[in-house]
Amino acid sequence: MSSGVLHPPVAHADSIEFGAAYRCETNEFEIAGVVETSDQVTVITRRQGHASRLPYGDHALRCNVGGRRVTATVKVYPASNGECMGAGHVALSRFEVGGRKEVFLDVSPQPFNWPCMGRAPVVTRLAARQVGAEVVLERCTASDWTWEKGYVDMVCESEAIK
Numbered sequence: 001m002s003s004g005v006l007h008p009p010v011a012h013a014d015s016i017e018f019g020a021a022y023r024c025e026t027n028e029f030e031i032a033g034v035v036e037t038s039d040q041v042t043v044i045t046r047r048q049g050h051a052s053r054l055p056y057g058d059h060a061l062r063c064n065v066g067g068r069r070v071t072a073t074v075k076v077y078p079a080s081n082g083e084c085m086g087a088g089h090v091a092l093s094r095f096e097v098g099g100r101k102e103v104f105l106d107v108s109p110q111p112f113n114w115p116c117m118g119r120a121p122v123v124t125r126l127a128a129r130q131v132g133a134e135v136v137l138e139r140c141t142a143s144d145w146t147w148e149k150g151y152v153d154m155v156c157e158s159e160a161i162k
Contacts, residue, residue: 014037014038014039014147015037015038016035016036016037016038016087017035017036017078017079017087017088018033018034018035018036018087018088018089018090018113018114019033019034019035019036019053019054019076019088019090019113020032020033020034020053020054020074020076020090020112020113021033021034021043021045021051021052021053021054022051022052022054022059022061022072022074023045023050023051023052024061024062024063025050025063026065027065027066027129027130028046028065028127028128028129028130029061029063029065029070029072029127029128029129030045030046030051030125030126030127030128030129031061031072031074031092031095031112031125031126031127032044032045032051032124032125033090033112033113033123033124033125034053034113035113035145035150042150044113044124044125044140044151045125046127054074054076055076056076056077056078057075057076058073058074058075059072059073059074059075059076060072060073061073061074063128065097065128065129065130065135066129066130066133066134066135068097068098068128068135068161069096069097069098069099070095070096070097070098070128071094071095071096072092072094072095072096072126073092073093073094074090074091074092074093074112075090075091075093076088076089076090077089077090077091087114088114089111089114090111090112090113090114091111091112092112092123092126095126097128097135097137097161098135098161100161111123112124114145115142115144115145121141121142121143121155122141122142122143122144122145122151123139123140123141124140124141124142124151124154125138125139125140125156126138126139126140131160134160134161135160135161136158136159136160136161137158137159137160137161138156138157138158139156139157139158140154140155140156140157141154141155141156141157142154142155
């Protein structure tokens with residue numbers, strides 16, 4: 001005899017969340033994108049294993065690189081409802097080196113590490129590092145992110161601050 005209760009089959013779905021990590025060392029400060037899927041966690045960094053993941057919330061980051069103070073303001077949102085928030089969202093509202101305002105930010109706050117509504121490029125990494133007597137800024141971008149390939153068309157550009 002049947003109880004009349006339906007038991008649907010168990011469904012397994014892939015999940016994804018976008019976030020950020022940072023690293024402050026004697027000669028380099030970095031904000032790196034984090035992509036966490038149901039299978040793995042990927043950090044977009046020059047040196048794997050050295051970055052600390054930023055938890056949800058507001059973060060005022062500071063680091064001295066080559067005698068210059070680097071500051072960044074980052075807000076990490078959990079997955080939520082709303083425009084471009086379904087897989088988490090990171091907003092970078094300040095990235096300064098030696099008082100030079102909003103270095104490498106196209107808009108403020110700059111969406112970080114997630115393609116929103118076809119807006120490109122996707123900023124995946126910002127860094128300031130000492131190279132000799134100069135501090136070099138580096139910004140890495142991608143044209144998109146896909147399940148099949150991850151970030152597509154990654155490009156890094158750099159400029160020295162005199």
